[in-house]
Amino acid sequence: MNGIEIENISKSYGATLALDALTFTVQPGERFGLLGPDGAGKSTLFKILTTLLIPDTGRASVAGWDVNKDFATIRRHIGYMPGRFSLYPDLSVAENLNFFATIFGTKVKANYELIRPIYEQIEPFSKRRAGALSGGMKQKLALCCALIHQPKVLFLDEPTTGVDAVSRDEFWVMLGELKKAGITILVSTPYMDEAARCERVALLQTGKILALDTPANVVNAFNQPLWAVRADNYYQLLLDLRQASFTERAEVFGEFIHLTTHTGTDRESIVAYAQSGGHGNIVVEPAKASIEDVFLALM
Amino acid sequence: MRRLLYIVQKEFIQILGNKAMLPLMTVLPIIQLILLSFAADNEVKNVNISITDLDHSQLSRQLIGQITASERFTLIGAPPATRLADEDLLAGTADIVLNIPPAFEQNFLKGWPVKLQLLVNAINGQAATVGAGYLNAIIRDFNQDIRLEVPPGRQFKAPQIAISAANWYNPELNYKHFMVPGILGELVIILVILLSAMNTVREREIGTIEQINVTPIRSWQFILGKMIPFVFIGMLLLTVGLTTGKLIFDVPMVGNLGVVFLYCLLNLVAVLGIGLFISNLVDTQQQAMLVAFFFVMVFILMSGLFTPIESMPEWAQMLTIPNPIAHFVAVMRKVLLKGSGLADVAWNFRITAILALVFNGLAVLSYRKVR
Numbered sequence: 001m002n003g004i005e006i007e008n009i010s011k012s013y014g015a016t017l018a019l020d021a022l023t024f025t026v027q028p029g030e031r032f033g034l035l036g037p038d039g040a041g042k043s044t045l046f047k048i049l050t051t052l053l054i055p056d057t058g059r060a061s062v063a064g065w066d067v068n069k070d071f072a073t074i075r076r077h078i079g080y081m082p083g084r085f086s087l088y089p090d091l092s093v094a095e096n097l098n099f100f101a102t103i104f105g106t107k108v109k110a111n112y113e114l115i116r117p118i119y120e121q122i123e124p125f126s127k128r129r130a131g132a133l134s135g136g137m138k139q140k141l142a143l144c145c146a147l148i149h150q151p152k153v154l155f156l157d158e159p160t161t162g163v164d165a166v167s168r169d170e171f172w173v174m175l176g177e178l179k180k181a182g183i184t185i186l187v188s189t190p191y192m193d194e195a196a197r198c199e200r201v202a203l204l205q206t207g208k209i210l211a212l213d214t215p216a217n218v219v220n221a222f223n224q225p226l227w228a229v230r231a232d233n234y235y236q237l238l239l240d241l242r243q244a245s246f247t248e249r250a251e252v253f254g255e256f257i258h259l260t261t262h263t264g265t266d267r268e269s270i271v272a273y274a275q276s277g278g279h280g281n282i283v284v285e286p287a288k289a290s291i292e293d294v295f296l297a298l299m
Numbered sequence: 300m301r302r303l304l305y306i307v308q309k310e311f312i313q314i315l316g317n318k319a320m321l322p323l324m325t326v327l328p329i330i331q332l333i334l335l336s337f338a339a340d341n342e343v344k345n346v347n348i349s350i351t352d353l354d355h356s357q358l359s360r361q362l363i364g365q366i367t368a369s370e371r372f373t374l375i376g377a378p379p380a381t382r383l384a385d386e387d388l389l390a391g392t393a394d395i396v397l398n399i400p401p402a403f404e405q406n407f408l409k410g411w412p413v414k415l416q417l418l419v420n421a422i423n424g425q426a427a428t429v430g431a432g433y434l435n436a437i438i439r440d441f442n443q444d445i446r447l448e449v450p451p452g453r454q455f456k457a458p459q460i461a462i463s464a465a466n467w468y469n470p471e472l473n474y475k476h477f478m479v480p481g482i483l484g485e486l487v488i489i490l491v492i493l494l495s496a497m498n499t500v501r502e503r504e505i506g507t508i509e510q511i512n513v514t515p516i517r518s519w520q521f522i523l524g525k526m527i528p529f530v531f532i533g534m535l536l537l538t539v540g541l542t543t544g545k546l547i548f549d550v551p552m553v554g555n556l557g558v559v560f561l562y563c564l565l566n567l568v569a570v571l572g573i574g575l576f577i578s579n580l581v582d583t584q585q586q587a588m589l590v591a592f593f594f595v596m597v598f599i600l601m602s603g604l605f606t607p608i609e610s611m612p613e614w615a616q617m618l619t620i621p622n623p624i625a626h627f628v629a630v631m632r633k634v635l636l637k638g639s640g641l642a643d644v645a646w647n648f649r650i651t652a653i654l655a656l657v658f659n660g661l662a663v664l665s666y667r668k669v670r
Contacts, residue, residue: 050513076515086510090313102305103514129316145510
């Protein structure tokens with residue numbers, strides 16, 4: 001009952017098609033990740049599901065309620081954390097929390113158990129103005145405010161954008177805790193490494209779904225040979241590899257270049273090619289595909 | 300209900316939490332009130348006059364003496380030729396030039412018609428007409444006095460109509476008593492329009508509206524929760540302003556202050572509707588400021604505060620009907636100076652109530668959660 005059903009949803013802004021006949025389902029209690037670059041349509045989909053935007057065509061339901069007809073009911077039962085910090089910067093931490101509790105017709109005390117593990121971390125600063133908090137603490141407060149009325153479904157629009165690596169990690173641990181409370185979570189992120197922490201992910205690009213499965217299956221579906229390549233002159237190597245006849249794709253990937261080749265290409269031919277280009281200290285190793293590789297391959 | 304109260308509480312925390320805001324909202328308007336009331340004075344004093352006397356007779360000197368004896372006129376020159384007097388006018392040093400023709404006395408004593416020429420610098424229309432009026436009055440008096448003095452045989456006794464005027468409601472013609480109530484009304488309304496116009500759009504700018512919109516809060520609760528604190532601020536400013544008016548300007552308060560406060564309450568509700576409506580329509584605080592500024596300027600200049608509504612063209616008089624500042628200025632003056640009661644300002648109450656309904660209706664309708 002607490003799931004999300006999306007059927008044939010389209011939305012365009014003028015001539016720009018933001019969502020193109022999108023259809024998928026999020027199971028009750030599932031932690032579902034929406035992956036995609038900026039402009040993929042993630043925020044538009046969130047706005048439709050949180051009843052802030054009316055789709056052009058198609059229908060969607062959240063926790064069993066239709067987004068067009070039962071928007072008032074939906075608003076009582078969802079938690080929404082928008083992409084940018086949307087609490088009152090001039091109210092204190094405690095005042096913000098009280099405010100949102102009151103608006104939802106409840107009290108902080110009544111739902112304290114749910115937010116306790118998160119709120120305890122920011123409680124020492126409860127008198128501080130929200131605007132003066134650090135990025136990680138702002139995000140924790142925003143999560144508390146989104147959870148204060150015990151929502152059935154939680155929408156997190158790029159919750160970790162602009163947050164440091166440690167806080168990002170902590171945040172995903174917190175989301176794991178929420179799973180126990182049976183809350184369905186739809187989370188969008190531009191960070192591919194975070195996808196692995198969802199139960200299922202959908203790769204979104206210009207309003208269309210490129211792939212939808214568990215992170216492991218998405219990665220396994222990648223069946224081309226993938227190599228991690230490195231040499232002294234990194235950039236020249238990248239340019240050279242893109243010219244090579246065996247190359248399908250060469251992408252920057254940290255200190256290595258992730259090289260996708262046609263099937264049948266072996267390590268030796270890559271090394272030989274690099275050597276003929278005058279590169280020194282050549283390293284070529286078989287690599288394990290990540291979600292990012294899959295994404296780039298599908299794009 | 301609890302929800303509404305908490306929104307009100309939140310708005311108060313936000314307003315009072317900003318330590319500069321409360322003094323800014325009360326002290327600044329009071330400074331304006333004092334400054335404007337002292338400066339906005341329609342009484343015309345110090346009219347510079349240049350008189351060309353081509354007659355040089357006893358009679359002409361007597362007339363000049365009478366004019367310069369008046370406190371309102373400063374004789375800045377007595378050029379020997381009318382051409383030179385014109386130059387004073389062109390240079391802007393003289394406000395009025397009076398030309399006394401040759402044979403002025405002679406013709407007068409013969410009983411022939413005598414003409415004086417009055418040239419008025421009408422750049423400042425009001426000073427010009429008022430100054431010329433004063434001068435005409437002096438010449439008229441002079442005319443009458445002199446007739447009594449001419450030899451009896453030449454006297455023609457035309458019956459005279461004597462007019463004696465009494466100034467009701469402001470017997471001393473104290474201009475400040477007239478201006479303070481109006482300016483105070485105007486200041487209260489401007490403050491509230493500007494504050495409310497900046498309000499919801501600020502939530503849009505900092506993004507909080509997005510979070511609010513997904514909550515079960517109702518439009519009217521949101522709007523009402525924002526209005527109540529502003530009504531308080533407006534009433535507070537009115538109270539401080541009336542006290543200042545009494546202490547500094549000794550403004551008479553003949554009527555029932557309760558009527559003033561009651562009307563202020565209603566008027567605040569109406570202008571808050573305007574402010575919130577503006578706020579809902581625009582995207583940034585800058586836009587809100589510009590739109591609010593446009594309305595405020597029109598409201599002030601067409602409110603009858605500085606220029607009487609009765610002397611405006613008819614279409615402009617019609618435009619003052621939906622102008623909340625015009626009504627507020629009128630009610631303030633009527634109640635404070637004339638002692639008008641509720642029944643006397645019922646028309647203003649009725650129109651303002653309609654304005655309040657219309658503007659607030661628009662404000663609630665234009666606050667859309669879904670785009």
